[in-house]
Amino acid sequence: MSEEANMPLWEVFIRPRVGLHHKHVGSLHAADSTMALQAARDVYTRREEGDSIWVVASKDIYASDPSQAAENFDPASDKVYRHPSFYDIPDEVGHM
């Protein structure tokens, strides 16, 4: 069995505290999800970075193709009207 098959790569997501989102913090190698969670705890929460951990097998993440970045994302650049920044917000509403 190859090294990669024994110890596949996992992506690690940490939630800093209740109410916030889990955020990608890095990756690590582990035999399975249980060991990946323990390794994530040891590698990424040593300085009280969070109170919840997700791990996802890297092979299960499907990514957009960097060579298609132009056709994917550039068409949005001239459509500023999609930003909700053309409204007068009444003072009573306060911060949005």
Added chain:
Amino acid sequence: MSITIRNALLHSVVQIADDHLILGHRLSEWCGHAPMLEEDLSMPNMALDLIGTARTLYSYAAELEGKNRTEDDFAYLRTDREYQNCLLVERPNTDFAHTMLKQLYFSAFMKPFWDAMHHSSDATLQALSHKAVKEIAYHIRHSGEWVVRLGDGTDESSARMSAAVSALHPYTDELFETDAQRLHCIEQGVLPELGEIKLQWSQTIDTVFTQAKLHRPNIGFPQTGGRQGLHTEDFGMLLAQLQYLPRSYPGATW
């Protein structure tokens, strides 16, 4: 606190502190040498937990003794016969299987010990137990999962784990040893009875060994002596490394 109980407690606190310091030192030997980066962080993490507990206990011992000694005097400036750790914790790391099994044996003992210490009549030890029990619970999980995966893994990993069981299991009886002073602390409600703790230790080990497809051997000749300061040959080398700096540069600080 009467003088008798204070001396008995001092004696027992040093024993528990020595277990933590020596096992913590053994774990720290892996730092920079672990089989993978993840474990290179994990083992020193556990080592720091153990050495942190040792520090609290040595400071308390120094206070009980009342002779102006410090935690460092206890940790670094005693001779080999004065250390009273059980032999299990000083056994060499040998390989990753030995290291994880040693960790499991010790943690499976300390978890019910600290649980019981929540009811200790000694306020300092009771307070420490609440911090230590969380750390040790994780150590059981981490070492236990590895024992399962190595025991029920490849031909080589299971052979190594079985070899570790044969080598280390005879050292586990000493965890449950009590001397006259320990007994006095138990009678006074300062330290817990070890009977119930042994039952819980056995349950933890049996659960892990069943999953790991490991056989728990009968102990023909228990290896003991550490509590009386009679150590194995490897202990001299460990102490030489542990004490080198404070003995060569007395009073050195960061």
